[in-house]
Amino acid sequence: MEMHTCQVCNKLFxxxxxxxxxxxxxxxxKxxxxxxxxxxxxxxxxxxxSSLAEAIGEDVRDLEILIAEGxxxxDTTAADPEERRRQQLLSAFQKSLGDSSGSAAADRRTTYGRDRHGRD
Ligand SMILES: [Zn+2]
Known part of the structure; x- marks a missing residue:
């Protein structure tokens, strides 16, 4: 086994x-x-x-390393606006798959009802 310098505490290990x-x-x-x-x-x-370290009361260096390590x-892909939009579209799509006939029928019924009401 080789000896390396820890990139956090600079100790040989x-x-x-x-x-x-x-x-x-x-x-x-942790x-x-x-x-x-x-x-x-x-x-x-x-x-x-630095803002994260302050918020959770930990060493900023530890957080820098975690961030640098990716x-x-x-966990943060959802915070990305592009990704969030994609997930919204996806969940909307899945929802429409789940009750597509129901919502489509409801839309039609509403329009139909309004038309009829207008004619009355
Ligand atoms: Zn160390």
Missing amino acids: ASSGPRICAACMKRLD VYERAREYLRDHADAELNA RFER
Whole structure:
């Protein structure tokens, strides 16, 4: 096994792959959990290391590393306007599939009723 310098705490440690030592990894996992929870509760919060660190009371450096590692990418895709629009369209589409006949009939009925009412 090779010796690596932890990119978080700069301590030398033995590793075959990751460049973050076990102690930092453990801490980062906790920070990640907290940050993810925060982002989930604050959908409009921007993915910014310093504001996020302040919000959850963690070290800004830990958050910078998590962001640099792309840990939040999967969780924040929904915050991306383009992606959010896509998901809205998708859920609207799925909804229309679910009760397409129902809503279409309701629309027709409304128009029909209004027409009849107008004629009366
Ligand atoms: Zn470390």
